[in-house]
Amino acid sequence: MAQPIRKMRYYLMDEICIHNKKEDCWIVIYRNVFDLTPMIKDRLDHWNCSMDYLVAHAGKDLTHLFHENGEPRTEISLSTGRPRVLFPPILEVAISEFAKTKHAMWSQDPFYHIGRVTRRPRRIRLINTLTAKVQHMNVCDEDSIYDIQEKYKQRFNHHAGSYEWRKFSNGAKCCGVLNLNGTLDENGLTDDEDCDVELPPPSIWLYYTDDLTIA
Known part of the structure; x- marks a missing residue:
């Protein structure tokens, strides 16, 4: 079996919005996803109201x-006639050097950048x-089948790797x-996003391989 290729991670907004607290803080800027948790943990002993404001927007x-x-x-x-930032927490930085990139604002810091918001959510059916x-499962349009398999494993079935994932084509005659x-698109599991009629989601068929050692 071909080994999966690691690449840019994509997220649904539904996946991002649950990271909304001090212990787990993500934010989005122009579809770029930033995990600010390391900075927040580093600032616990140097807290201020601006950090509270940041967490409120997690x-x-x-x-x-x-x-x-x-x-x-x-x-x-x-009051002063001078420019001021609309979002004051952008002025906050981590104290420790290991929790940031030197001289970079967190909104431009690759240290916190963990991925991108999907350009389009896709709904699929796993049988x-x-x-x-x-x-039924919502995934990112950019997700590989391996990414989908990992998400399915985390959410629904820890033994997802013990199944062979297949598709049917030619009127369900060819497996x-x-x-x-x-x-999905590269595997021929397409949908017509411009279609006026709601079509059934693409289907992926899971065939058990009798090997629970694969996780």
Whole structure:
């Protein structure tokens, strides 16, 4: 079996919004996903109200507060007549050098950048031929079959690797093994996003291989 290729990770907003607390803080800027948890943990002994404000926005999309290059948007203060940032927590930094990239704002720091928001969520149907259970699942358009397999394993079946994942084509007459490194589209599991009629989601068939050692 071909080995999966590691690449950029993509996320659904549903996956991001649950990272919404001090112990687990993600934010989004122009579809870029940042995990600010290391900075927050590093600042626990140097806390302030601006850090509280940052945590209050955890799990949210803050694109409207930044320029596309990650620079913070500003406005003119009515009291001083000078520019001020719209989102003050951008001025906060980690204390320890191991928790940041030197001289970089966290909105531009590759240390915190963990992936991208998907350009389009996809709904698929997974059919377990052993249990006859049908599971619907939302995934990212950019996800490879391996990525989908890993998400399915985490959410529904820890033994997902003990199944061979297949597709049917030519009117369900031809069965083919899926390329783990390919996306849904690259495996021929397409949908018509411009279609006015809601079509059934693509189906993936799971065939048990009688090997529970694969996880």
